[in-house]
Amino acid sequence: MTQSPFQYRHGDVLIAPVAALPAGAVPRTGLVLAHGEHTGHSHRIRESGAASLYVYGKELYLLVSAPTATVVHEEHRPIELPVGVYRVWQQREYTPSAIRTVVD
Amino acid sequence: MFSINARGRHLRKPAAQAPPAAEPAAPYSTRPPSAPAPTYPLVPPTGPVRATPEVARALLLSGRQPDELIVSGALRLNGEPRLRELPRFLECTHLEVNDCPNLELLPERLRATSVQAARTAVRELTGDWLVRETLNLSGNRQLRRLPERLTARALDVSSCSLLVQLPATIHLTHWLEVAGSGLTGLPSGLRVNIHWQGTAVDERTAFRPEDLKAVDILNVRNVTRRRVLLERFGLDRFVQEVGGLIIDRDRDAGGERQLLSIPLEGDEPIVALRVICPSTAHTYVLRVPPHLRTCRRAAAWLAGFENEHDYRPLIET
Numbered sequence: 511m512t513q514s515p516f517q518y519r520h521g522d523v524l525i526a527p528v529a530a531l532p533a534g535a536v537p538r539t540g541l542v543l544a545h546g547e548h549t550g551h552s553h554r555i556r557e558s559g560a561a562s563l564y565v566y567g568k569e570l571y572l573l574v575s576a577p578t579a580t581v582v583h584e585e586h587r588p589i590e591l592p593v594g595v596y597r598v599w600q601q602r603e604y605t606p607s608a609i610r611t612v613v614d
Numbered sequence: 615m616f617s618i619n620a621r622g623r624h625l626r627k628p629a630a631q632a633p634p635a636a637e638p639a640a641p642y643s644t645r646p647p648s649a650p651a652p653t654y655p656l657v658p659p660t661g662p663v664r665a666t667p668e669v670a671r672a673l674l675l676s677g678r679q680p681d682e683l684i685v686s687g688a689l690r691l692n693g694e695p696r697l698r699e700l701p702r703f704l705e706c707t708h709l710e711v712n713d714c715p716n717l718e719l720l721p722e723r724l725r726a727t728s729v730q731a732a733r734t735a736v737r738e739l740t741g742d743w744l745v746r747e748t749l750n751l752s753g754n755r756q757l758r759r760l761p762e763r764l765t766a767r768a769l770d771v772s773s774c775s776l777l778v779q780l781p782a783t784i785h786l787t788h789w790l791e792v793a794g795s796g797l798t799g800l801p802s803g804l805r806v807n808i809h810w811q812g813t814a815v816d817e818r819t820a821f822r823p824e825d826l827k828a829v830d831i832l833n834v835r836n837v838t839r840r841r842v843l844l845e846r847f848g849l850d851r852f853v854q855e856v857g858g859l860i861i862d863r864d865r866d867a868g869g870e871r872q873l874l875s876i877p878l879e880g881d882e883p884i885v886a887l888r889v890i891c892p893s894t895a896h897t898y899v900l901r902v903p904p905h906l907r908t909c910r911r912a913a914a915w916l917a918g919f920e921n922e923h924d925y926r927p928l929i930e931t
Contacts, residue, residue: 516928517917521891524917586893587931601916604901606841606882612900612916 514597521586522601522612523553527594531571535564543572543581543598556580556588563598572596662703674700692730712750722761732770752791760784771795772811780804792820813842823847828855837881844884850899852876853886861885862908867930868892873909874899887912893931 514526523544541555541563555561560576572579574593581589601612662682665673670685675696685706691697692712699719700711710730711717717734722741729745733753740759743749745766751757752772760777764784770791771777778796784804791809799821800806808820818825823846831847834840844852858874865871868890876884885904890897902912914925 516926519917519927519930521893521931586891589929589931599918601900602918603916604903605845 518581518589518591520553520581520589521583523581523598524601525572525581525589525591525596525598528571528597529595531564531573531595532566532569535566535571538563538565538570543570544600551584553581553583553586556582561591570598572598662705667706670706724761771797789814797821810842810846813838815839815842815846819843819846828852832856832878835880840878840881849884849886849901850897852884853888853899858884858886864909866892866909866913867927868895871909871913873902873906873912875904885912887916889913 514528516526518525520543525543541558541561543553543555543563545552555572557576557579560579561572561574564571564573572591573595574591577593578590581591602609603612660680660682662684663673663680664684664686667685667687667689670683670689671691673679673683674689674691675694677696677698679699679701681701682703683701683705685704687706688708688710689704689706690708690710691714692710694711694714695716697711697714697717699717700709700721702721703723704721705725707727708730709724709726709728711720711734712730712732714734717731718736720731720734720736720739721743724741724743724745726745728747729743729749731754732750735756736754737756738759739751739757739761741761742763743761743765747766748768748770749764749766750770751760751774752770754771754774754777756776757771757774758776758778760771760781762781762783764781766786768788768790769784769786772791773794775794775796778798780797780801782801782803784801786804786806789807789809790800790804791812793810797820800808800817808815808817810820819842826843826847828847828851831840831843831852834843853874853876856876858876860872861875862873863870866889869892871887871889874884874886874888876886878884882904884901885906886899886901887909888897888899900912900916902915906912906915908922910925911922914920914922917925917927919925
């Protein structure tokens, strides 16, 4: 995949603009980008109706259909995303036995 | 006509509708022979259904299962979304129902050589289970309760995060795997080897990692065991207690970040990026592959990039 020119980082969640949704991406309900396993907090889009989520295989995509949508979380400052399509993923961390997704 | 079965959750047709009264009446009637015939239909006595694995499988997947089933071999139903329940009484050699996402009801009386029942929808197990070898219940994230009478050679309850207690009368002879379970200790009478991700650990490591000391971890010679202890202890706390060589430092949105290296005897060093979250001002320590030598490369790797030039955060909060 061609790398995006830049990314947004919201805690352990990364968001990068992409050209388009992959063909065959399936809509996913809700606007939660990632749940906090221990805290119960979540990274999510604040404005309902401004965006929608899609999954393609194990990858998550975000379609911002309003002029802007805001990524919020109880502990992180909000980030405003302009209209467009984004890929969303989480930070990873290394262990000698496996590489894992970071969970907060 | 429908009635709720003994376990109270599923609707099921009665076992039989109005069989001929004459045939089964005698052994079950408490009335004297001269009494008038009962006016309600009698249900014939039904013993256990005996079946081959193939027949048992077809029966269970059809949803028309008997209350009591004896299978003359292994019952393998892994990954079967149609499976919602198993018979109340079940006997087989090996039972395999891993990854059955709708399986909620397991037997109340189970006799098996081994049981693989990982990642199902089961919430509670009750009754009397005798498993001669391993009982694997790992990844049952809704599971809160194990059978009152449970005997097994080995039990795996890893990742059963809602399971906080084992039954007081549980009988295990070899090992108990507990990584990621909700358990906070063992019943007082239980003496069994405790495993964390397959590695033997003591009760303190398994249930009271806050009582460990960083120096205890450094002194553990066995690499696998040391890795488990480190995971239980927490990398943040470990770095806080033992420090580390700063091999690189720079600044990001949160302030100064440092790449630390902690040498370990007989194992690869711990290399970790210490960063400050720009929103919360909390410090996080995240481990990266040991060959990385700069904060920039480490931060890019954590974000999923092998090449540091591909990681260009526009906004970090």
